[in-house]
Amino acid sequence: MRLDKLLSNKAFGSRKEVHQLIKDGRVLVNGVKATKKDYSISLKTDIITVDGVRVSTEQQYYIKFHKPAGYVTAVEDPVHPVVMDLLPLEFKKMGVFPVGRLDKDTEGLLLLTNDGVWGHSIINGHKHVPKVYDLTYTGTLSDEGIQRIREGILLGDGTQCKPAQIEVFDSNQARITIQEGKYHQVKRMIGAAGGEVTYLKRLSVGPITLDGVEKPGQFTKIDTVEIDGFRK
Structure with a gap:
């Protein structure tokens, strides 16, 4: 990979700004000042630093993020703030995207990656990945409604939900624990059982929890064991 492309992807600036960093002698490759913007580097073996700080050559990203309420689960939106606004610009430049979605007013665990195959393995309904939510509601959930949720509730528009x-x-x-990700699913299930959701928070997706990202806005990398757990 070209040195200037790596630095641009890692959000050190535009190509023009990166070229100036190199020209100013602030970029080292294996301890030696880089002199050419099109210098070819090895992502596996070369050590690149900018102003003495090592640049990650990582190309695939697996992130867990505690989404706050008030943000749309998207990379861009012409009207509303999006979750990517709260994450390093590097993620967006490297093609990181949310896996599935949480409603704007919902908080909790959101996974992000730039590995499309891995992301699909999580949202693929055939994998039966459990997703756990805590919620507060108004109204009264009838015994019959609760039982229908447990057996697989049929929503008013004809949408059939799996047992939860x-x-x-x-x-x-x-x-509530579901194994799907239909549009507004938890809210609609609770609504069909007699309640109205006023607060919703996702606690986990499969084996991945909010551990390490307990506060809204926090994010961290997902460990290798958890990543590989979705490949099976």
Whole structure:
């Protein structure tokens, strides 16, 4: 890969700005000042630094992010703020995208990657990946409605949901586990059972939880074991 392309992808600036970094002698390759913007580097073996700070040559990204409410799950949106606004510009430049979606007013665990095959393995309904949510609701969930959720509720528009686990607590709170990602699914399921969701938070996707990203806005890399767990 060309040196200037790597640095641009890693959000060190536009190509023009990166060329100036190199011209100013601020970029080293294996401890030696780079002199050519089109210098060919090895992502596996070369060590690149800018102002003494090592540049990651990582090309594939697997991120878990605690999405705050108020952000659209998208890379870009002409009207609303998006989750990518809260993440390093490097991610967007490297083609990182959200895996699945959370509603604008929903918070909690969101996975992101630039590995399309891996991302699809998570949202593929045939994989039966459990997704756990905590919620608060108004109204009353009927016993019959709760049972329908557990058996696979049929929504008013004819959408058939798979059986889900639901545990109802005091103070109009509940925890639900689904294995799909249909449009507004949890809200619609609760609505069909007699309630209205006022707060929704995703706690986990498969084995990946909010551990390490407990506060909204935090993000971290997903470890190798968790990444590989979705490849099976």
